[in-house]
Amino acid sequence: MKFIDEATIEVHAGNGGNGIVAFRREKFIPKGGPSGGDGGRGGSVIAIADRNINTLIDYRYARVHRARGGEHGQGSDRYGAAAEDIVLRMPVGTVITDAETDELIVDLSLDGQQATLAKGGRGGLGNLHFKSSTNRAPRQATKGTEGEHRRIRLELKVLADVGLLGLPNAGKSTLIAACSNARPKIADYPFTTLHPNLGVVRTGPAKSFVMADIPGLIEGAADGAGLGHQFLRHLQRTRLLLHIVDIFPPGAAVETASDIAQLVDTLAVQIRGLVAELKRYDATLARKPRWIVLNKTDLVSDALCTDILAALKKKLRSRAAGYCVSGVSRAGCEELMQDIQRWLDAQRIAEVGSVQPDVRFQPEDDQHVG
Numbered sequence: 001m002k003f004i005d006e007a008t009i010e011v012h013a014g015n016g017g018n019g020i021v022a023f024r025r026e027k028f029i030p031k032g033g034p035s036g037g038d039g040g041r042g043g044s045v046i047a048i049a050d051r052n053i054n055t056l057i058d059y060r061y062a063r064v065h066r067a068r069g070g071e072h073g074q075g076s077d078r079y080g081a082a083a084e085d086i087v088l089r090m091p092v093g094t095v096i097t098d099a100e101t102d103e104l105i106v107d108l109s110l111d112g113q114q115a116t117l118a119k120g121g122r123g124g125l126g127n128l129h130f131k132s133s134t135n136r137a138p139r140q141a142t143k144g145t146e147g148e149h150r151r152i153r154l155e156l157k158v159l160a161d162v163g164l165l166g167l168p169n170a171g172k173s174t175l176i177a178a179c180s181n182a183r184p185k186i187a188d189y190p191f192t193t194l195h196p197n198l199g200v201v202r203t204g205p206a207k208s209f210v211m212a213d214i215p216g217l218i219e220g221a222a223d224g225a226g227l228g229h230q231f232l233r234h235l236q237r238t239r240l241l242l243h244i245v246d247i248f249p250p251g252a253a254v255e256t257a258s259d260i261a262q263l264v265d266t267l268a269v270q271i272r273g274l275v276a277e278l279k280r281y282d283a284t285l286a287r288k289p290r291w292i293v294l295n296k297t298d299l300v301s302d303a304l305c306t307d308i309l310a311a312l313k314k315k316l317r318s319r320a321a322g323y324c325v326s327g328v329s330r331a332g333c334e335e336l337m338q339d340i341q342r343w344l345d346a347q348r349i350a351e352v353g354s355v356q357p358d359v360r361f362q363p364e365d366d367q368h369v370g
Contacts, residue, residue, distance in 0.1 A: 005156040005196070005234070007059040008099055014042030014069040014083045016121035016144025019129075022075030023137070034138055035077050036126030040070030042147040043083035045118040047096060049108035050089040054198075056154050059088075067118070070144060073126045080123060088117070093159045093237065099151040109159070109237075117152060121145040155233060158196055160212035161344055163235040165278075166244035167217065167270060171295040173197070174327030175244060176213045179337055196234045203341040212238065217277055232281050239347055240289050240340065243271065247294040247308060247324070264308060268315045291321040293336065298326040 017039025024032025045067055065088060071080030090096075096105045096117065106115035122145045130138035164172040180199025197213045214234050235241065245267055271292075278286040292313065297305045305324040313322055321339070325332035 005056060005158075007056045007154045008063070008151065009059050009154065010064045010149065010151050011045040011086075011088075011118040012064070012066040012149040013044050013118035013120040013147030014067040015147050016040070016042045016123040017070035017072040017080035018143045019124035019126040019141035020073040020075065021127045021139050021141045024076070031136075033136065034127040034131050035075050036128055036141055037073035037075070037077055037079040038126050038129075039073050039123030039144040040080035041082040041123050042070045042120030042144065043067030044085045044116050044120040044147075045088065046085050046114055047088045047090055047094075047106065047108065047117050048114040049092045049094065049111055051092050051111040053089055053091045055091065056094070056156055059090075059154055067120060067147065069147070070120070070123050072144075073124070073141075077128060079126075082123070083120065085120070090154065091156055093157045095155045095157055097153050097155070099153045105152065118148040118150060121147040157237055158198055158212055158234045159210065160198060160234070160238050161209040162201075162211045162240050162242060162340055163238035164211065164213045164244055165217065165235065165241050165274070165290070166295075167246070167274065168215075170244045170246045171327045172213045172244045175293075175295060175325065175333070176211055178327045178330045179333050180211055201337055201340075203337050207341055207345075209341060209344055217274055232278070232285065235288075236282065236285055238288065239344060240291065242293050242340075243274070243290050244293050244295050245271065245312075247296055247305060248299040260304075260308065260311070264311045264315055267308075267312055271312075271316065289320070291323065292316075292318070294322070294324045295327055297324045297331060298329045 019038050020036040022034070022036040024035040026032055045065055065086055067086045068083040070083050073080045090108055092108060092111050092113075094108045096108070096115070097103060098105060105117065106113075108115070124142040124144040127138045127141045130140055132138075164176060166172050176197060176199045180201045196215075199211050199213070200208050201211050202208045212234055214232070217232070247267075249266065275286060275290075292309070294305060294309055294312075300308075302324070309322045309324055313320070323332055323336045323339075325336055327333070
């Protein structure tokens, strides 16, 4: 199924039915009095978060959603029937805003959460409501009110605990495929990933977390380079970012100490450039905890990888956690996933406030890359 994470639709609630002027007419009852019923309520448009849906593709093609209007009142004290509401099921994580005013309507972050997007009109009153001791034959009734209608924008922000961030061809898709149940497309050319992929990483019999892989980000994304910033919204809900770095980019050499120093300088420039793009998009996202993960370590020795990581962290003046892994051979992946699980558990415990989190996995204010 094609992944769609944006859509703009129109929702129209139904109008309320009109009240009616009617009088009771029966044999031997010459003065039956007013008997006009009320109009029915118009149908509303309601959004519900459904965890079984993972894309907004249905709303890319069905752009207008109209609820039916309520029935008009009738004589003999008969009220008009209310119209049924329209229910729009959307993925968990959908943010709904007014397309005209940019006002946030609702953030569907929980399964089963619902919100009224357009409220149906109220039914009008029949003349039986206007009778009194001085007005025994009222000839007035009210019309039903119009239902609300608005143009809304839907944006899906996937719900994940950990997000993978990096340049194209850094090995993010290979890593998520090696550590989770996700099976993204993997190839040896840039921008193989064209839409976010979610994978569940199981670290124990009853422990797991969700990891998100987004298309590669390059310098100039804020100006539309590459795929731009359009997928960064999917990292805004994550707790932790893994900055995936290709330890051996094309054209690099590691034969001499000078080569290694030049490689470290190149990697540092890449990391700082990507962090600058994060800041241009969202300063809050840029402040999230980020760990350095050197990938493709199967191309170099373990000792060399350790030296490069230490030199890189020193160059960046970073105290963030650092790891050497290989998505192909899966070396180092288990240790990384277990440490992530412990860090997430510590964060959740800290939020509950029952005990203090493990300081080994508690990030400081400056414990991020760049």
